[in-house]
Amino acid sequence: MSDEAFDAICSFVESDLGFATSHYNDSYLDRRISSRIRRTNSEGYEAYADLLRSDPDEQTALLDSFSINVTGFFRNPDVWDGVRSVLRSLSASNETVHVWSAACADGREAYSLAMLARDDPEIDESSVYVLGTDISDPALETARQGVYRRTRTTDIDDQLSYLETYEDYVECEDDCVRIRPTLSETVRFERHDLINDEPKSGFDLVICRNLFIYIDPAYKESMLETIARSLRPGGYLVIGKAETIPPSLKATFTIHDGRLRIYRVDSTDGSAPSNG
Ligand SMILES: C[S@@+](CC[C@H](N)C(=O)[O-])C[C@H]1O[C@@H](n2cnc3c(N)ncnc32)[C@H](O)[C@@H]1O
Structure with a gap:
């Protein structure tokens, strides 16, 4: 890679197109830019930089390619067994359970939490409040609509089959599944x-998975601090299976289940939830 040309592309994207490339790691950015270089048959970074500056359609295409919104219902099913047991224990010891799906993409993770709470007889679903957040407005728009298309590459029914009775929570149509209003009202x-x-503030459980892998280490720590401050004392954090807690925060997040990447905060000044 030509470092200078790569840096020039990243600076242009940040200053002119408003996407904060400096927050993401170089290998992630490079994979996306290289893929656009191939798709546009450009002869390297310099040629691609010229194309990008002059072609608004290519600017849109590159920004689209940066949106890392791969997700699914009950992604990594074994993690959901761990989430189930955390929700059971929170439900047994709290009148309300506030759950935050941070970086929820199109909302499937947040709806999975709500479905699990309804499905499990040991969880009092009426006490569980789910908030889904993301930085992407189009992803949030899909989340609010709660309609997910079946495509050749996405077997939504297979994802949902983590719960035997999933049709209680979604209406299955020919080409899509639609979250039932009784469920969407709770998220x-x-x-x-x-x-x-x-x-x-005041969250009992934060699920923030598959975002840190893309983030520059300098920002990862402050994001995890934001999450720690959002949790109640004794609250739980679930991160992605390929993600780790930086050494500087190992005292803040103690391991609850190392294999499933579930952590616990021992003490914060968490107070009443400001959301949900
Ligand atoms: C790969 S998806 C993860 C979705 C879901 N958590 C999962 O594991 O299936 C990453 C999401 O992070 C969001 N994101 C990127 N930067 C963010 C930021 N600074 N704050 C909040 N969300 C962000 C993206 O918009 C994207 O929807």
């Missing part, structure tokens, strides 16, 4: 940027 969505926005 709220709002925009939140984990890098620039304030922490929330």
Whole structure:
């Protein structure tokens, strides 16, 4: 890679197109830019930089390719067994259980939480409040609509089959599944940027998976601090299976289940929830 040309592309994207490339790691950005270079048959970074500056359609295409919104219902099913047991224990010891799906993409993770709470007889679903947040407005729009298309590459029914009775929570149509209103009423969505926005407060469980792998280490720590401040004392954090807690925060997040990447905060000044 030509470092200079790569840096020039990243600076242009940040200053002119408003996407904060400096928050993401170089290998992630490079994979996306290289893929656009191939798709546009450009002869390297310099040629692609010229194309990008002059072609608004290519600017849109590159920004689209940066949106890392791969997700699914009950993604990594073994993690959901761990989430189930955390929700059971929170439900047994709290009148209300506030759950935050941070970086929820199109909302399937947040709806999975709400379905699980309804499905499990040991969880009092009426006490569980789910908030889904993301930085992407189009993803949040899909989340609020709660309609997910079946495509050649996405077997939604297979994802949902983690719960035998999933049709209680979604209406299955020919080409899509639609979250039933009784479920969607229990999940709220709002925009939140984990890098620039304030922490929330009073959450018992935060699920923030498959975002840190893309983030520059300098920002990862402050994002995890934002999450720690959003949790009640004794609250839980679930991160992605390929993600780790930086050494500087190992005293803040103690391991609850190392294999499933479930952690617990021992003490914060968490107070009443500001959301949900
Ligand atoms: C790969 S998806 C993860 C979705 C879901 N958590 C999962 O594991 O299936 C990453 C999401 O992070 C969101 N994101 C990127 N930067 C963010 C930020 N600074 N604050 C909040 N969300 C962000 C993206 O818009 C995207 O929807």
